[in-house]
Amino acid sequence: MCGRTGLSLQKDKVQCACSYKSKNDNHYIKPEWLPEFNAGKDYVPSYNIAPTDVTPVLVSSSRFRNVVDCDRVLKPMMWGIIPPWHKGDYKSHNLSTNNCRLENIKSSKLYSPILSSGGRCIIVAEGFYEWQTTNKFSKVKQPYYIYAPQKDGAKIDEPDTWHNNFDENTGWEGINLLYMAGLYHIWQNEETIIYSYSVITMESNETLDWLHHRTPAILDSDEQIEAWLDIDNVKPDMALGYLKPIRRLSWHPVSTAVNNSRNKSTDCNKKTLGEDKSKKKTQKTLQSWFVKAEKRKSTDCSDSDPKKSKT
Structure with missing residues (x-):
């Protein structure tokens, strides 16, 4: 499963980190940021992002051709899809929609129509937290921070070592982010429009099955990212085929202080003993x-x- 993530980069840095190579030349393009408040909430960088928080999400620009001139956009969205049929207060649907199981998407009353209508997205994060459920001897579940392998000298819990830099000729040369496959939906009532998403999860492989039996569907290649976002040319079944268990990940134990979703401090992802x-x-x-x-x-x-x- 995936119940907490971390993303401390400011908006402009998130754009740089999500840059991609143009199909027309060798320059790198930053996805445009499309600001839109979700029920009055906007993206706030945090080391402890929880469901109902708003985070940057990569989507195809197909639905925004009238306002952007690029292939990808970053849209702030709320974590936890609001069902299309829900009426009234968006907080009161009482369904657990933070994650959606890959095995059940096509048969789901909620997720299948969203997938078919092109609601594919990518949740960007510096890492995600998982609590070990496989240690039968421990009464307290040990939390871990899981993240992409970093470049030499860069430490995920020490921002001073990231050396973030962007150049349109060489692209992003900073912290390596995680890209998690997800689904999103646009819900609205008489008062507001809310973009919300769910993180797709799958069975863990030998990389993380020592920690938990579920893991986010992580896209770790440009080909996977491109295919998942290309809702015009890559059909749903083909897109689902690109979701494979990831093998290249790093992790370390962190303090149980992360258990409290109100704790957003820099200590949340620090390596502990x-x-x-x-x-x-x-x-x-x-x-x-x-x-x-x-x-x-x-x-x-x-x-x-x-x-x-x-x-």
């Missing part, structure tokens, strides 16, 4: 069990002492 502490705690628990077992064994042996049995 949580993993080592968890292992030590497990080892200590096992050692205690063995010590108790040895004591029981010692007591049993004492009770069976021939000398004691005579008294």
Whole structure:
């Protein structure tokens, strides 16, 4: 699953990081930012983005030809699709739409029509958080920050090492972002228009199955990104075929402070010794069990002492 992400770049830097090579020449193009507030909420950079927050999302410009002259645009959208049939307050639909399962999209009453109508998008992030559910010995689920492998010297939790720079001839030379496949929908009532999205998830492979059985559908090649966004030429079934388990990822344990969605501080994605502490705690628990077992064994042996049995 995917329940939290992080993106601390300002709008202009997000545009630079999402730049792509033009089909007409060798220059890099920055996708245009289409501002539109969603129920009064706009994108705010954060190290701890939660559902109902607004984040930048890449979409095809097909639906915005009258206002842009490029292939891709960045649109601020709210995390968690509002069902098309919902009426009234957008917050009251009571459905969990933060994630949509890849296996169920085509049979879903909610997601299938959105896919068929070209509602494909890409959620951009510096990383996402996942809580380990596979450690049976730990009472507290250890959170991890998962992100794309970075260039030499760049550390995901140390922005001073990113050296972000953009040039139209060489493109983006800064932090490597994650691109997660998603679906989006435009919902409106008498008062407002809201763009909202869901992150597509799939079964984890050996890269992350030690952590959790689900993972976001991450696009890690230009070909995948291009195909997922090309809603005019790449049909839905073909687009779904581009979603494959990713193998190249990096991660580290973080503090449980990220558990609180109100905590947006820079500490959220900092590397901690949580993993080592968890292992030590497990080892200590096992050692205690063995010590108790040895004591029981010692007591049993004492009770069976021939000398004691005579008294």
